[in-house]
Amino acid sequence: MFNAISRSQLFVLDQDEALEFYVGKLGLEVATDQDLGFMRWLTVRVPGDPVREILLEKPGAPVMDEATAQQVRELLTKGAVAGAIFLTTDDARSTFETLRDRGVEITDEPTERPYGIDFGIRDPFGNAVRIGQMFDAGQG
Amino acid sequence: MVPMSSAAEESNRAMLRARDAMDRGYAAPLDVPTLAGIAHTSEAHFIRTFKATFGETPHRYLQRRRIERAMFLLRATDTSVTDICMEVGFTSLGTFGRTFADIVGESPTRFRARGPIPDAPTCFVKAWTRPSSFGEAS
Numbered sequence: 481m482f483n484a485i486s487r488s489q490l491f492v493l494d495q496d497e498a499l500e501f502y503v504g505k506l507g508l509e510v511a512t513d514q515d516l517g518f519m520r521w522l523t524v525r526v527p528g529d530p531v532r533e534i535l536l537e538k539p540g541a542p543v544m545d546e547a548t549a550q551q552v553r554e555l556l557t558k559g560a561v562a563g564a565i566f567l568t569t570d571d572a573r574s575t576f577e578t579l580r581d582r583g584v585e586i587t588d589e590p591t592e593r594p595y596g597i598d599f600g601i602r603d604p605f606g607n608a609v610r611i612g613q614m615f616d617a618g619q620g
Numbered sequence: 621m622v623p624m625s626s627a628a629e630e631s632n633r634a635m636l637r638a639r640d641a642m643d644r645g646y647a648a649p650l651d652v653p654t655l656a657g658i659a660h661t662s663e664a665h666f667i668r669t670f671k672a673t674f675g676e677t678p679h680r681y682l683q684r685r686r687i688e689r690a691m692f693l694l695r696a697t698d699t700s701v702t703d704i705c706m707e708v709g710f711t712s713l714g715t716f717g718r719t720f721a722d723i724v725g726e727s728p729t730r731f732r733a734r735g736p737i738p739d740a741p742t743c744f745v746k747a748w749t750r751p752s753s754f755g756e757a758s
Contacts, residue, residue: 557633559639588644602636602637605633
C-alpha cells in the first residue's frame with residue numbers, strides 16, 4: 481500500500497532562524513521554499529535523500545487560533561512538543577565535534593548504546609534532535 | 621537575532637537550556653548560581669521560575685532524574701547498588717535507598733529483580749521510564 485514515510489514536521493518560531501540552524505549548522509538542504517500566500521512552505525532534506533523532507537512550520541492562523549498557537553509556542557520552548565527527529569550518520573563522534581564547534585547546543589554526548597552510538601542536540605526553538613550511527617546497517 | 625518570540629517563550633527556552641544542563645551533569649551537585657546564569661535570571665528567580673515552567677523545583681527534578689538513571693542502571697547492568705548510588709550522584713547509600721523506595725515504591729534490589737528492560741531509543745527510555753512523582757510509581 482505505501483512506499484515510504486515521506487514528510488514529517490517540526491514546529492519552529494521563525495523560519496529564517498530555522499534555516500540558519502537546519503541548513504547553516506546541520507547541513508541539510510532546502511527542498512522547497514515557497515510563498516503560498518497563506519503560508520511559507522519551507523521543507524528541508526538530507527542532501528542526496530529525495531524522499532524524506534521535514535516541514536518547518538510556524539504555528540499560527542488559520543490552522544489554529546492565536547491562543548492555541550501561543551500554547552504551542554510555549555510548549556515548544558519548554559521542550560514538551562514531541563517533535564524529536566532522529567538523523568542517522570556514518571560517524572557520530574565526528575559529526576558531534578563538527579556541530580559542537582558550530583555552537584549547536586548538545587544535550588548529551590556520543591555514547592555507545594545497544595543499537596549504535598548516538599547523541600542529542602536541541603534546536604533554537606526547543607525541538608530535540610537525536611543523531612545516531614547505527615550498528616545494524618539496515619537501519620541507516 | 622530578531623526577537624520573534626514573547627517573554628514567556630524566551631523564558632521557557634532559557635529554562636529548558638538550564639534543564640538540559642542539569643540532565644548533562646545530573647550526578648553533580650545542583651549548582652543554582654550556574655544554572656541561573658544559563659537561564660539569564662537571578663538565583664532567587666531561578667527556582668521559582670523553573671517550578672512555574674516545569675511543574676517542580678530543580679531539586680525534585682534532579683532527584684527524579686537521578687532515580688530514573690539508577691532504575692536504568694539497575695536493570696541494564698550488573699553494577700552494584702552501592703556503585704550505582706555513587707554514580708548517579710548520591711553520597712549516602714541510606715539516602716539513596718530511602719529516596720529510591722519513596723519514588724519507585726520498592727527497594728533498589730527488589731526493583732532490579734524485575735529483570736532487563738527492552739531496547740528503545742535513549743531519549744524515549746529517559747522520558748518514559750522516569751518515575752512520575754514521589755510514591756506514585758507502580
